Amino acid sequence: xxxxxxxxxxxxxxxxxxxxxxxxxxxxxxxxxxxxxxxxxxxxxxxxxxxxxxxxxxxxxxxxxxxxxxxxxxxxxxxxxxxxxxxxxxxxxxxxxxxxxxxxxxxxxxxxxxxxxxxxxxxxxxxxxxxxxxxxxxxxxxxxxxxxxxxxxxxxxxxxxxxxxxxxxxxxxxxxxxxxxxxxxxxxxxxxxxxxxxxxxxxxxxxxxxxxxxxxxxxxxxxxxxxxxxxxxxxxxxxxxxxxxxxxxxxxxxxxxxxxxxxxxxxxxxxxxxxxxxxxxxxxxxxxxxxxxxxxxxxxxxxxxx
Ligand code: HMG
Ligand code: MG
Numbered sequence: 001x002x003x004x005x006x007x008x009x010x011x012x013x014x015x016x017x018x019x020x021x022x023x024x025x026x027x028x029x030x031x032x033x034x035x036x037x038x039x040x041x042x043x044x045x046x047x048x049x050x051x052x053x054x055x056x057x058x059x060x061x062x063x064x065x066x067x068x069x070x071x072x073x074x075x076x077x078x079x080x081x082x083x084x085x086x087x088x089x090x091x092x093x094x095x096x097x098x099x100x101x102x103x104x105x106x107x108x109x110x111x112x113x114x115x116x117x118x119x120x121x122x123x124x125x126x127x128x129x130x131x132x133x134x135x136x137x138x139x140x141x142x143x144x145x146x147x148x149x150x151x152x153x154x155x156x157x158x159x160x161x162x163x164x165x166x167x168x169x170x171x172x173x174x175x176x177x178x179x180x181x182x183x184x185x186x187x188x189x190x191x192x193x194x195x196x197x198x199x200x201x202x203x204x205x206x207x208x209x210x211x212x213x214x215x216x217x218x219x220x221x222x223x224x225x226x227x228x229x230x231x232x233x234x235x236x237x238x239x240x241x242x243x244x245x246x247x248x249x250x251x252x253x254x255x256x257x258x259x260x261x262x263x264x265x266x267x268x269x270x271x272x273x274x275x276x277x278x279x280x281x282x283x284x285x286x287x288x289x290x291x292x293x294x295x296x297x298x299x300x301x302x303x304x305x306x
Contacts, residue, residue: 001228003227003228003266003268004227004230004231004232004268005268005269006232006268006269006270006271007227007232007233007234007263007268007269007270008043008044008232008233008234008270009042009043009044009233009234009235009236009256009259009260009270009272010042010044010045010046010078010209010233010234010235010236011037011042011044011045011046011235011236011237011238011256012046012211012235012236012237012242012253013033013037013046013236013237013238013239013241013242013253013256013284014030014033014034014037014045014046014047014048014065015046015047015048015049015059015079015080016046016235016237016241016242016243016244016252016253017237017238017239017241017242017252017253017284018030018058018059018241018242018284019049019056019058019059019242019244019245020058020242020243020244020245021058021241021288023288023289024057024058025058025287025288026061027061027064027065027068028068029284029287030047030048030061030065031065031068031069032283032287033238033280033283033284034047034065034069034077035069035070036276036279036280036283037238037277037280038071038072038075039072039276039280040272040273040276040277040279040280041270041271041272041273041276041277042075042256042272042277043074043075043076043271044075044076044077044078045075045076045077045078046078046079046080046103046235047065047066047069047077047078047079047099048061048062048065048066048079048080049062049079049080049081049082049086050062050079050080050081050082050085050086050087050089050090051080051082051086055245056245062079062089062090063089063092063093066079066090066093066097066099067093067097071096076100076101076141077099077100077101078099078100078101078102078103078143079099079101079102079103080102080103080104080105080145081102081103081104081131081135082104082105082117082127082128083127083128083131084127084130084131084134086131087102087131087134087135090102091138091140098138098140099140100140100141101140101141101142101143102131102135102140102141102142102143103142103143103144103145103179104124104128104131104132104142104143104144104145104170104175105117105144105145105147106121106124106125106128106144106145106146106147106166106169106170107121107124107146107147107148107152107166107183108121108146108147108148108149108152108158108162108163108165108166108195109147109148109152109154109155109158109162110155111152111154111155112147112148112152112153112154112155112183112246112247115154115246116147116244116246116247121166121169125169125170125172125173128144128170128173128175129173129174132173132174132175133173133174136174141176142174142175142176143175143176143177143178143179144170144175144177144178144179145178145179145181145211146163146166146167146170146178146179146180146181146199147181147183147244147247148181148183148184149163149180149181149182149183149187149195149199150182150186150187150191150192150195151182151183151184151186151187152183152184153183153184153247153248153249153250157191158195160194160195160197160198161198163180163195163198163199164198164199164201164202167198167199167201167202167203168201168202170202171202171203176207177203177206177207177208177209177233178199178203178207178208178209179208179209179210179211179235180192180195180196180199180208180209180210180211180226181211181212181213181235182195182211182212182213182218182219182222183213183244183247183250184213184215184247184249184250185212185213185214185215185216185218185219185250185251186215186216186218187212187218187222188218188221188222189218189221189222189224189225190225192210192212192222192225192226193225193226193228193229196208196210196226196229196231197229200229205229205230205231205232206232206233208231208233209231209233209234209235210222210223210226210231210233210234210235211234211235211253212234212235212236212253212254213242213243213247213250213251213252213253213254214240214251214252214253214254214255215249215250215251219253219254219258220254220258220259220262223254223259223262224262227268234259235253236253236254236255236256236258236259237252237253237254237255237256238255238256238257238277238280238281238284238292238294239255239257239280239281239282239284239285239292239293239294239297240252240253240254240255240257240258240281240292240293240294241253241284241288241293251293252293255281255292255293255294255295255296255297256272256277256281256294257274257277257278257281257292257294257296257297257300258294258295258296258297260272260274260277260296261274261296261300274296274300275300278292278294278296278297278300278301281294281297282297282301
C-alpha cells in the first residue's frame with residue numbers, strides 16, 4: 001500500500017507532556033520549549049490548556065505562556081478549552097495572543113469522560129457546542145480530541161462503534177478535525193485501525209490525526225498502522241513527555257524524535273530537523289532533571305559523543 005509522502009506532526013509536549021508533571025515547571029521554560037520546537041521545524045504546537053487550575057495546576061500559567069511565546073509565521077498554536085469559561089480565558093488576551101485553534105476533548109468511554117471532565121459524553125457535547133460555535137465565529141479553528149478510543153483505564157477495551165458514535169457527535173457540532181487517541185497506550189495495530197476506520201465514517205482522512213501514548217511500546221507500530229490507512233497527521237511529545245492525570249499508569253506520548261526518525265527512514269518528509277528536535281528534548285529533560293524518554297534521541301546523542 002502506498003503510504004503518505006509527507007506527515008504533519010503536532011508536538012503536544014508543552015501541554016500533554018507537562019500537564020502530568022508534579023514538579024512545577026516555570027512559564028519561562030515552557031516558552032523556551034515552544035521556541036525550540038518551532039525552530040526545529042514543528043508546524044503545529046499544542047501550547048497549554050485553559051482548564052481548572054485545581055484539576056491541573058501545571059497549566060495554571062496558560063495566559064502567561066501564550067503571552068510569552070514569540071510566534072513564528074506558518075506555525076499553528078493550539079490550546080485545550082473544555083468549556084466556555086476556558087474559551088473565554090483563551091481569548092481574554094489581545095487578538096495576536098489568541099490560539100489559532102482550540103481543542104475540545106471528549107472520550108469514547110463514559111467512565112473516562114466522568115473522571116477527566118466531570119460529565120457524561122452527552123453532557124460534554126452540550127458543553128462543547130457553544131465553544132465550537134463561538135470559536136468558529138471568531139475564525140478560530142476547532143479540533144476535537146477523542147480519548148480512550150481503544151482502551152479505557154476504567155472500562156477496559158472500547159468497541160469501535162463507541163468511537164464512531166463520538167466522532168459523529170463531534171462532527172454534528174462543527175468540530176473540523178479529530179484526534180483518535182490511545183490515551184493509555186494499550187492499542188495494537190489492528191485495534192487502532194478499527195478505531196480509525198470508525199472515525200473515517202464521519203471525517204475525511206485529512207481531518208484525522210493519531211495520538212498514541214507509548215505505555216506498552218506500541219506507538220510506533222500504531223503510527224505505521226494509521227499511515228497504512230492514509231492518515232498523515234500525528235501527535236507526539238518531544239522527549240516522550242507526558243501522560244494524562246486521569247489515566248493512572250499511562251506513560252507519555254510517543255517521542256517526536258522517534259516518530260521523526262522512523263518517518264525519515266521511510267522517506268516520508270516532516271520538515272523537521274531531527275538534530276534540533278533532539279536538542280529541544282534535552283532542554284526540557286534537563287529542566288525536569290531526567291534523560292529524554294526517546295530511543296532515537298539516546299542513540300543519536302551517544303553517536304554524537306563519539
Ligand atoms: P467542573 O468542576 O465540572 O466545572 O470541571 P464547573 O463548571 O462545575 O466549575 C467548578 C470550578 O472550576 C469553578 O471554580 C469554575 O470556575 C472552575 P470554583 O467556583 O470552584 O472556584 N472552572 C474553570 N477554571 C478555569 N478554567 C476553566 C474552568 N472551568 C471551570 N476552563 C472541567 C470541569 C472540565 C473544567 C474540569 O473537569 C477540568 O479542568 N478537568 C481537567 C481536564 C484535563 O485537563 N485533563 C487533561 C487533558 S485531556 C488529555 O490529556 C487527553 C488527551 O491528551 C488525548 C488523549 O491522550 O486521550 C487530549
Ligand atoms: Mg494524551
